[in-house]
Amino acid sequence: MRATYLFGAGDIRVIDVPDPMVQLPTDALVRVVRACVCGSDLHPYHSRPASENGASIGHEFVGVVEEVGAEVTTLSAGDFVIAPFAVSCGWCEFCRAGLQTSCVNGGFWNDRKLGTGGGQAEAVRVPLADGTLVAVPGVDAGTDETRLASLLTLSDVYGTGWHAALRGGVGAGSTVTVIGDGAVGLLAVLSAARLGAERIVLMGRHHVRTDLGREFGATDVVAERGEEGIAAVRELTDGGSPIVLEAVGHLPAYEQAVGVVRPGGVISRVGVPQYADAPVGFGSLFGPNITLTGGPAPARAYIERLLPDVLDGTVNPGRVFDAVADLEDVAKAYAAMDERSALKVMIRP
Amino acid sequence: MRATYLFGAGDIRVIDVPDPMVQLPTDALVRVVRACVCGSDLHPYHSRPASENGASIGHEFVGVVEEVGAEVTTLSAGDFVIAPFAVSCGWCEFCRAGLQTSCVNGGFWNDRKLGTGGGQAEAVRVPLADGTLVAVPGVDAGTDETRLASLLTLSDVYGTGWHAALRGGVGAGSTVTVIGDGAVGLLAVLSAARLGAERIVLMGRHHVRTDLGREFGATDVVAERGEEGIAAVRELTDGGSPIVLEAVGHLPAYEQAVGVVRPGGVISRVGVPQYADAPVGFGSLFGPNITLTGGPAPARAYIERLLPDVLDGTVNPGRVFDAVADLEDVAKAYAAMDERSALKVMIRP
Structure with missing residues (x-):
């Protein structure tokens, strides 16, 4: 099959690899319907040392089950499934x-020990399939493009934005500042709004993105960075934001979070x-x-909670996808996200 | 009056200074009954650059109100009071x-902007007295030595141990690891026990102290440090402690905390x-x-909650004091705590 491999910084290619197969009785083989490129994929895309063999990449996908191992009980061939970005057993202390x-039994995609490949490919072997995958009845993988996009966000970015808001303690009436206008930042805004936040300040400088952030529920946008941005947020929040959601990962974003947070805050x-x-x-x-x-x-933990509103269209987190590329064009997708001409690119195998 | 000043690393002296006075209508003047040396006083005692004028020191004391300003409404001359280690107004957003x-209106002892002196002295001017001080009826400053010791811990170390446990989320059945067998660590053990913790692992290597820790509620003591200590705690807690209370302040203690904490823990x-x-x-x-x-x-926030059990002797946090010194001997008290021949020294002006 065809799969995306990273061979070093900036060197992303689609290559032929052996077809994945069910290896263990707890495995499932999933044909990928849609995958995508994550902001976090850009970190190795910037810094991975060159290697001859490269390594598979991609950790977000939805697909259709093609085959299941003998011990898989909750899934059957033909099921439409969401794959969270972590492989998990479902029964250990941490899963519960x-x-x-x-x-303690799982791991991540593109993991040598687990023998997992990446989501930016035609198919994926899924270990611990009962624990990892969530089947969604009634989805037509062939026709419903809008719904597919939103379902795909449950693989990572919507769950990640939700996690930020939950861990931050967002509730009815909260004042929240979100740092970063990437897909996760925007979905942290959506999550905060869904959890009842009253004031949501979005720190970001890309108008198209912050406009979507406003549609998702941001009440204020601060485009300035550094000391100027900190001063603007402290002014808007009357002395600091009780809750700050940091959705970037670089040190200046951390420092910005420390700068805008209110005493006693999170x-x-x-x-x-x-x-x-x-x-x-x-x-x-x-x-x-x-x-x-x-x-x-733990995206897996949030799928059942977030799914109904996605299925009935109450929320449309899939709006963070502003481009679609065929798998063979995945290098263009990385380049577009890297140069910020695209917010988030969906991949169609 | 006589007051303790730090003139540089290791150079602690009792000197004559002008008598403190009521300066603002919200002030009280408190005659110190008992003060003490804090583990955190040892940090400047180790590192303060030499200076000609020195600076006052000490932030824990109980005493008797001698005079109050015209706007003080909750205190009168003769009241026995506990002074928390921070000055606070009582009505701003953060106090509430x-x-x-x-x-936003307060600060700390030994603060030039607030014009406050230190607790290791004969008397102290207390700004924002209504917000800062807690009057305790029925205490005889002259006779009840045991009770005075326990009341004095509400000035800082018991409240600080309590804060650690509260912020750590300790509740009924918790498994907790406490790093440090100083007064705060031991009172973090007591606090965790009072909050219902079932398993309390105390990391410390001084037998006299860890024995007191056991009396306060520690179920296990780990004397090893570094990797060996981490391995011992992970073994005892079956893979890591869900709650870790760090009561030391040096980087190795932080690293120890990171080493023993369980995934998802605090x-x-x-x-x-x-x-x-x-x-x-x-x-x-x-x-x-x-x-x-x-x-x-915020020791002030916990005094009312912790006071009844201290007054009726249900708990005796004052047991952390294992030595008493006259104010004139304060240098010996610092030296004894520094060389660890004393756990915590009470100062009698």
Whole structure:
């Protein structure tokens, strides 16, 4: 089959690889209907050292089950499924607690130990299929493009935005600042609005994106960055935002979060940190009793909760996709997201 | 009057200073009955650059009101009072939210802007007295030594241990690891036990202290540090502690906390960080969705809640005091705590 591999910084190619197969009785083989490129894929796209063999990439997809192993009980060939970005067993302590990203039996896509490939491909072998996949009855993989886009966001970005808001403690009447106008930031805005936030300040400088953020529920947009941006948010929120959702992952975004958060407030991070150390001392987090929380979203934990409103069109998180590319054009999709001419590109195998 | 001043690292002296006075109508003048040396006083005692004039020190005291300003309504001359380690107005947003350490009108002892002196002295001018001080009826400052010791812990260390446990989310049945066997660590153990924790692992290597920790409620003691200590706690807690209370403030204690915490768990810090940056990236906090919380305790917020059990002797947090010194001997008290021959020294003016 054809699959996307990253061979080094900027060197993304679609190549021929062996067809994936059911290997274990708990596996499923899924034919990919739609995949996409994630903002977090751009991190290795910028920095991965060159290698001869490359490595598969992509961790968001929806598809149709083609075959299941003998022990799979909740899925059958023909089922339309959403694949969250983590593989999880469903029965360990962490899965039961809704923290599937810490599953002791699972792992992630593109993982050598688990033997998983990537979602930006024609098909994917899914380990621990009962725990990992969510079947969605009544979806026609051939016709309903709008719905497919929104379902695909449940694989990662909508669940990740939701995780940010939940961990941040957003509730009725909350004042929230969202840092980042990428797909996750915009869906953190949508999530905060769904959870009842009254004031949502979106920090971002790309008009098309922040306009969508307003449609998703942002009440204010701050385009400035650094000290100027911090001052603007502190002014808007009368001294600092009680909840800050950080959806970027670079150190300046973290520093911005520390700058705008209110004493006693919460910074909830879902942007994958591209730094190891950061300020946490008396002058940053400790003195004003700031809580730092967040991490990789257990997207699997949120699918059932978020699905009904997606299926009936109450929300349309799939609007974050502003471009579609065939699998063979995946390199163009990466380039478009990298140069920010596209917000998020859907991939059609 | 006589007051303790720090003139540089290791150079602590009791000197003559002008008598404090009521300056503002919201002030009270308090005659100190008991003060003490805090583990956090040892940080400047180790590192303060030498200066000719020195600076006052000490932030924990109980005393008797000698005089009040015209606008003070809740206190009268003769009242026995507990002074928390922060000055707070009582009516700003943060005071009303129980975060008096972020009071917009207050501050701390030994603060030039507020014009406050230190607690290790014969008397103290207390600004915003109605908001700051808590009067305790029925205490005889002359006779009840045991009770005075426990009341004095409400000035800081018991409230700080309580804050650690509260922020860590300790409740009935919790498994908790406490890092540090100083007064705050031991009172974090007591607080966790009072809040219903079932398993309390105390990390500390001083037998006298960890023995007291066991009396306060620790179910296990781990004396090892570093990787060995981490392995021991992970073994005892079957894979990591869901709640970790960090009561030291040095970077190795933070790293220890990161090492022993369970995925999805909480690190609650109350040891004043002696570092600006620390690991918070994918491999430390982010990947396993660890929450980092805590800060300076709003001791003022907890006094009413903790007072009844202290007054009736249900708890005896004052047991952390294992030595008493006259004010004139304060330098010996610092030296004893610094060389760890004393856990916490009470000062008698």
